[in-house]
Amino acid sequence: MNNIVLIGMPGSGKSTIGVILAKRLGYDFVDTDNLISDREKTTLQDIIDKKGVSEFLKIEGIVGEELNIDNTVIATGGSMVFSDSAMKNLLNGSKCVFIDVPLPEIKRRVKNIDTRGIAMEKDDTLDTLYEKRMPKYREYADITVEVKQNSKIDNVVSKILDKLK
Template sequence: MKTNLTLIGMPGAGKSTVGIILAKTLSMGFIDTDVLIQINQQKSLQEIIDAGDYMHLRRIEENEICKLNITNHVIATGGSAAYSEPAMRHLQTISTLVFLNVDFEEITRRIKNFDTRGIAKADNQSFQELFAERQILYRKYADTIITCSDLDQEEVAEEIASTYRNKM
């Protein structure tokens, strides 16, 4: 049985915050792959993009995810993790993937630091184009989709926890 839960979704969907609440609720460990990257690279995500480009960040992210060898954890991924087939296949073998689906209007309301947040996207790509592109990927890999726009973070975590408990 897969003992990890992996949260996927757009920046601003609440993966990190919901992940922490969910880990406490289910008495699991918690890991945020964005934080893991920043610790191992000794740079912020934006600094990594600025020093190379967004594809460099995606390669680092893929490498960090593929190295994960953990059990009984909630894993919050970066928003661009879904671009990596090897990373997503690895996550599928070790965890149940949960897509935190938040509509475009709510994401844009939540994200105030779009240009400095370290979002891995092409320079000429609008946030709306990025959103549309990623929705397809998140749905492709998700075992479960949680519609989050009308729920607070505790309600999202509880919905995931009750779904997860029922599958155990």
């Protein structure tokens, strides 16, 4: 595979950045959240509500394990990093870019936490998700791009392209 895999918290802009990055590179674009919804024929939130977080994570992992594409920017769901086998497959011959957005900015961006389809247990908050996920994002990242509150998408994409060179 020759892909760029985007990881980061919900609200970090993986999908938006991914579309523009793909256009600039002449790559295809895939959002694994959309693949999960298509596979299950329902929304992410519906899967979490009806099947539970652990079943959602299992489905997400299978989608990541089975993905076999080239020359594609892949925006992963924020919890994909919890499936080591999925990440091993996605990163085979690919570069992993961590979109690092500070927690206060994530909180500002994510207003629909209960309906967005975020894999989180009942007791979880954005704070606890951030705490659990940051070590995994750092573990898998080949490249980290820090995104400030007023960062323009094109500037973030340019930073990624510079670091990929």
